[in-house]
Amino acid sequence: MPRSIRVYSCVLSTLSILGLTMLVICSSGPAFAGNIAKPESPERTIDPGEVPAFKTRYAGRWGEIACRELVLEPTSDTVTAYPEFETWKEPVTWAFRQSPDGVRQLLRESGLLEGDVEALLATARDDSSSGGGTRVFPSDEVIRHLTPEIRALLYRHIGQDVEGNLFRYPYVLWNGGFSRMAGKTSGLSTNRISQIERMSFWGKGNDLLFSDVRWTLQQARSETERLGILKTFHREMSMLAWLDLSALAGQSHDEILEYWTASRRNEKARGLIETALENPAIHTIELGRLLPAKNKGLLNTYPNTGESIGNFWPDCFSTAFTFFSNEVRSGNLADFKKVSEERYERAELPPQLGDILVIKDSDSRWIHACNYIAGDIMFTKNGKSERRPWVFQQLDDILASYLNDDKITAFYLRLKPEYRE
Amino acid sequence: MRSRVPFIFGFVFLLLLHGLPSRAQVVDCNPGPWGELRYSKVFLEVPESTLQLFASPPAATMWRFPEYSTAEELIEYLESTAQSRPDVVELFRKEIALQELPEDEEVRAFPSRKAILAIPPDILRKIYAKLSDFSGNRYHYRPVFIDSTSPREWFAPLNLPAPAIELIEQLSYPVGDSTLAFSDVPLLFQYAARVEEDRALRRAVTRSQTLVLELEIPADANAAKALADYWTLEGKVKSTAPLLESVLRVTEPDNTIDPSNFFPAVPKKYLYEFPSNGDGLGGVFPDSIWTSFNFFRAFPETPEVETTSLTARLSEKYESIDTASRYGDMVVFRNAESGNIVHACVYVADDIVLTKNDRSQLTPWVLMKLDNVKARFSWRGEIEISTWRPLLKGNAPRAIGQ
Numbered sequence: 001m002p003r004s005i006r007v008y009s010c011v012l013s014t015l016s017i018l019g020l021t022m023l024v025i026c027s028s029g030p031a032f033a034g035n036i037a038k039p040e041s042p043e044r045t046i047d048p049g050e051v052p053a054f055k056t057r058y059a060g061r062w063g064e065i066a067c068r069e070l071v072l073e074p075t076s077d078t079v080t081a082y083p084e085f086e087t088w089k090e091p092v093t094w095a096f097r098q099s100p101d102g103v104r105q106l107l108r109e110s111g112l113l114e115g116d117v118e119a120l121l122a123t124a125r126d127d128s129s130s131g132g133g134t135r136v137f138p139s140d141e142v143i144r145h146l147t148p149e150i151r152a153l154l155y156r157h158i159g160q161d162v163e164g165n166l167f168r169y170p171y172v173l174w175n176g177g178f179s180r181m182a183g184k185t186s187g188l189s190t191n192r193i194s195q196i197e198r199m200s201f202w203g204k205g206n207d208l209l210f211s212d213v214r215w216t217l218q219q220a221r222s223e224t225e226r227l228g229i230l231k232t233f234h235r236e237m238s239m240l241a242w243l244d245l246s247a248l249a250g251q252s253h254d255e256i257l258e259y260w261t262a263s264r265r266n267e268k269a270r271g272l273i274e275t276a277l278e279n280p281a282i283h284t285i286e287l288g289r290l291l292p293a294k295n296k297g298l299l300n301t302y303p304n305t306g307e308s309i310g311n312f313w314p315d316c317f318s319t320a321f322t323f324f325s326n327e328v329r330s331g332n333l334a335d336f337k338k339v340s341e342e343r344y345e346r347a348e349l350p351p352q353l354g355d356i357l358v359i360k361d362s363d364s365r366w367i368h369a370c371n372y373i374a375g376d377i378m379f380t381k382n383g384k385s386e387r388r389p390w391v392f393q394q395l396d397d398i399l400a401s402y403l404n405d406d407k408i409t410a411f412y413l414r415l416k417p418e419y420r421e
Numbered sequence: 422m423r424s425r426v427p428f429i430f431g432f433v434f435l436l437l438l439h440g441l442p443s444r445a446q447v448v449d450c451n452p453g454p455w456g457e458l459r460y461s462k463v464f465l466e467v468p469e470s471t472l473q474l475f476a477s478p479p480a481a482t483m484w485r486f487p488e489y490s491t492a493e494e495l496i497e498y499l500e501s502t503a504q505s506r507p508d509v510v511e512l513f514r515k516e517i518a519l520q521e522l523p524e525d526e527e528v529r530a531f532p533s534r535k536a537i538l539a540i541p542p543d544i545l546r547k548i549y550a551k552l553s554d555f556s557g558n559r560y561h562y563r564p565v566f567i568d569s570t571s572p573r574e575w576f577a578p579l580n581l582p583a584p585a586i587e588l589i590e591q592l593s594y595p596v597g598d599s600t601l602a603f604s605d606v607p608l609l610f611q612y613a614a615r616v617e618e619d620r621a622l623r624r625a626v627t628r629s630q631t632l633v634l635e636l637e638i639p640a641d642a643n644a645a646k647a648l649a650d651y652w653t654l655e656g657k658v659k660s661t662a663p664l665l666e667s668v669l670r671v672t673e674p675d676n677t678i679d680p681s682n683f684f685p686a687v688p689k690k691y692l693y694e695f696p697s698n699g700d701g702l703g704g705v706f707p708d709s710i711w712t713s714f715n716f717f718r719a720f721p722e723t724p725e726v727e728t729t730s731l732t733a734r735l736s737e738k739y740e741s742i743d744t745a746s747r748y749g750d751m752v753v754f755r756n757a758e759s760g761n762i763v764h765a766c767v768y769v770a771d772d773i774v775l776t777k778n779d780r781s782q783l784t785p786w787v788l789m790k791l792d793n794v795k796a797r798f799s800w801r802g803e804i805e806i807s808t809w810r811p812l813l814k815g816n817a818p819r820a821i822g823q
């Protein structure tokens with residue numbers, strides 16, 4: 001992980017504005033790193049370069065929850081249908097909008113040495129007279145040895161007019177980098193993992209990115225390795241979580257039932273918990289079982305082709321704003337903002353089951369929404385891509401993955417009492 | 422695999438004590454391609470808001486006989502059941518009031534509490550069998566089923582008044598080897614003198630039992646492959662595969678999961694749920710047929726009352742098989758006399774099926790032993806059971822999910 005490039009620590013502090021709660025996340029010094037607090041805490045610090053500790057237990061109003069990390073990845077059948085896999089043999093091409101002279105300037109400004117610039121331009125195909133820009137075909141050596149700083153400066157200019165281009169739309173890696181994504185179960189060699197780590201780079205904000213997918217697939221020694229690389233890039237953190245009934249001694253069952261029934265919006269939880277408590281053989285209830293039916297069905301699955309409208313797939317907003325509904329409703333952000341104005345109000349901490357955490361960037365654009373479950377566990381659909389499943393994730397992992405600006409804010413929305421969904 | 426030794430001793434003790442399995446036990450399923458599977462039993466309770474939609478049972482027991490138009494016809498029938506026992510005939514005459522409804526061409530009988538308790542069980546069962554033919558006899562047509570031979574144990578957690586339990590014990594009747602039915606709900610509610618008792622009785626007669634499964638994830642690669650093949654139908658159920666593969670990668674000890682997590686979208690969403698108001702917005706709530714035909718669909722069809730085209734659909738999308746043995750096989754119940762499909766459920770593993778036992782909002786989607794399902798649908802008359810395997814084409818993602 002090229003930690004020398006850019007290291008951010010970010011403070012997430014809680015401000016009270018007219019009795020309502022807004023979380024502000026902004027750049028800060030490294031002194032706060034590692035101090036990750038509970039959501040109820042007035043301050044929390046996240047270092048996007050660090051891997052948040054995975055907490056295996058959360059005790060609170062919800063009872064006691066036990067968790068186990070789970071890493072989802074698409075199947076081989078799914079991955080082989082990805083364009084990246086189908087086109088891996090094609091030469092690596094850097095497509096620029098500019099003329100060759102413009103490209104020369106870009107390459108120089110990105111920090112490439114003069115010799116490399118001229119070598120690259122020697123491969124250039126000039127289609128600028130027909131409006132096609134300039135295409136450059138970099139050698140293995142150049143691709144392999146670019147510094148992360150150069151990749152960060154250069155790649156953002158490549159493929160501006162090419163839909164699906166991985167330079168324009170790079171893979172966003174997990175907080176902790178590719179090695180965290182690979183873990184011990186990817187089947188990839190340590191050399192391959194290290195190589196990908198070295199070729200990762202920071203985006204404009206705190207995103208850790210990777211663009212050299214085609215080149216990496218070309219380096220793979222077998223079809224199996226190619227599949228392994230792509231599957232690992234598409235891994236998604238999730239977790240299995242259980243309400244631990246054996247750990248409820250001394251806690252009021254009424255308090256737990258009140259929490260999970262969510263002001264009668266999730267009534268079925270009452271019956272499940274009450275009757276499970278009757279049976280001494282039942283020690284746990286999977287958390288997914290306690291969710292409203294729609295979310296239970298979606299948890300740990302990928303969007304189905306039938307759920308898309310053209311290229312529009314269910315996203316975080318359509319998921320978060322239908323938490324208590326029977327199905328995911330399609331809609332664009334403007335629709336859900338309207339829904340939020342009508343049906344939701346800013347929530348005071350602590351958050352409740354189903355509350356929506358909205359994350360805004362520095363321009364106040366909503367960039368993500370997810371639902372609070374319990375402890376630090378959120379129910380989230382990251383991105384609108386069909387490649388991203390619905391999962392449980394730790395709040396810190398979600399915040400870190402959306403910490404792509406100098407300052408972002410987050411706040412909780414809660415359904416007004418008169419609305420059931 | 423966790424040790425079951427203490428449990429086994431406990432189980433034997435309970436068997437000696439009660440002569441039947443404990444409600445609290447965890448039971449290992451038979452070995453099979455589904456892996457090391459076990460289940461425990463848990464009750465599902467109707468959400469309070471749904472329960473409030475349903476009126477309390479009437480104060481008096483009413484038996485409706487739409488096939489008779491005069492009181493004399495009904496008396497003749499009742500006496501024919503008495504098997505020439507003068508005491509029973511006397512009971513009928515003194516303790517059952519009759520009401521003719523000429524406009525509705527129906528005769529109603531109002532047996533007293535004394536009559537119901539005094540009629541010999543074999544005679545009462547004959548009458549109840551006849552009452553169960555008519556859906557207007559709500560609690561005979563759809564009795565409260567008790568998947569146990571001991572009502573006392575079944576209702577134990579609810580702390581019902583002792584006389585209520587005794588009443589259920591006395592008046593419940595067997596509808597299979599291990600299932601009882603109870604129809605005298607109005608009589609039972611005479612014990613609901615207070616609001617709390619009324620609530621407890623409502624819970625008692627509306628709760629449903631389901632099995633909750635737990636699957637041991639093997640560390641051995643071959644066993645893991647076999648497990649994955651079973652629960653994904655050798656890769657055909659694509660929506661299942663990512664989670665299953667993910668769980669198989671976990672190397673920690675005590676790696677278990679509820680395999681219903683691997684169900685396709687529709688059963689995964691609905692299992693353990695009661696139908697919501699939204700499920701019936703099309704005018705009809707989902708039933709067993711809808712559940713079975715939509716098991717592998719990514720997007721379910723709108724529930725309809727469908728009686729004619731089911732056989733054609735079976736022939737088109739399923740193949741007939743000798744016995745249900747693979748996850749996803751459909752078990753179809755037909756009335757032997759009419760040939761009509763009266764129920765369908767989906768085989769999961771061992772002798773466990775996923776079933777929605779009727780359209781009611783009070784009936785959840787549950788996992789049950791197939792024998793208990795058979796008991797529910799065979800006590801009224803002879804049924805024929807056939808089994809069907811869905812024709813899932815190779816890797817045909819559009820047919821089954823993603």
